[in-house]
Amino acid sequence: MSTLPKTIASLDVETLREDFPVLKQTVHGKPLVYLDSAATAQKPTVVVDAIRRFHEVDCANIHRGVHELSQRSTAAYEETRDKVRRFLRAKSNEELIFVRGTTEGINLVASSWGRKNVEAGDEIVITAMEHHSNIVPWQMLCEEKSARLRVIPMNQRGELILEEYEKLLNPRTKMVAFTHVSNALGTINPVRQMIQMAHHAGALALVDGAQSTPHIQVDVQALDADFYTMSGHKVFGPTGVGMLYGKLKLLEEMPPYQGGGDMIKVVTFEKTTYADLPYKFEAGTPNIAGGIGLGAALDYVNRIGIENIAAYEHQLLEYGTEKLSAIPGLRLIGTAREKASVLAFVMDGIHPHDIGTILDQQGIAVRTGHHCAQPVMDFFNVPATTRASLAFYNTFGEIDALVAGLHKVQEIFA
């Protein structure tokens, strides 16, 4: 993010907003201000159309049909794998496994790689800012294997303390799993450095890319990530589809995650031989429509350019940080020097749920609660926060609306 231009990024936001019909509505009589894209991003018309077209024109099951429709749907679905490969800059399509989302991606690795490779006394390292989806699967694995879960601490800004991370690493460390961008704080972690440190200790690294992929360019090869996982619905695609990237050699050595159709070569009652990658990990009929929708979403993002998105959002975030900081009694939670998208905060004497309800009455959609990161709330000693999260379709005017809304909150509770 340090190489971003200092000038205002030229993104024609008003025109782009036309691609999102959902944004053109009023809520409680006020224009909708959608500031909850870290929970799920809105979908452009091209995504909705791609899903509709699949159902209206090409609908068939994939991979085994010899008929025209099946070939069309297979081609469209598999094309998305190729698009994700380019989006994440992976080497080959065999390294990309369709999953339901980031959560399933992490569970797949914890379950398949973890069960095979983790033994009693081994250690798994996560961080203090993880989403529950990157805590619980590892906890379950550690419990099953009598392994130990260790946690990289963070500072009051919400930045990981790498000196402490270094101290945690030892020959028993088998896996380091951490988020690229924190959903609760917006912190962008120094992923490349953290992966190098893990590798130096002989451990693997898994990166949760749920919040990074909508905002910054990812290059899994440059990062040297062993596993990288993402959700379609955070990158303007539909819910229920995502992708797990894994290095070919690792995936080849891992046992299947689920058994069923599509993941096999030959089945007899005595023995089953499994399909080659990536299908070995893809049992059952997948979310075909969702996969096709994800492909359309990535095309859309690529047309705008992820670098342009990052540059514009950076300015939006700086503007929002400045405006919110100026509100008396408001404290930003998460003030890392490298940040993306997220403005989380608490206000003196006013509970986040009351803030959320009063903002909603003004048409402003924010998230309130623990954001599936209860340990983060405990660390900052708050029961919950209010989180405004940005996407490229948000405007400077919407930040002003948020600020006005928060003044109204303070009026009511004055």
Next chain:
Amino acid sequence: MVHDLYEETILDHSKRPRNCHAMQDANRQADGYNPLCGDKLRLFLKMDGDIVKDVSFVGSGCAISTASASLMTESLKGKTREEALKLLDKFHELLTTDVQVSKDLGKLVVFCGVRDYPARVKCATLAWHTLKSALTSGETTSTE
């Protein structure tokens, strides 16, 4: 309008909750937790036979849940166990149905506006669910 929800009495009780303290000589106690929003509440009861002699609470929560706990404690003192449980039913009815507001609710009618905010019903009922658990089993209760 949002002012119907954040009615004056509710704001008053959320800022200055009544009976908001631990009780050393309580003979019943229960914890309530709303995992969705992190609201926590501990309720203390001093029962004299079947009668609520004293009631207090501690905890952290939003304005609606704090005010609800505060007003609940005010309305319970001197009531029998059965009367308290009946009031709980009436209160729940007030929040979740369109029935005519019952006269028995007294001050609690200020929560009438909550019925227009389904996401907030759990905030208003946390204290009452905790009461039920204190009166019946005394275990941790959850509104989820």
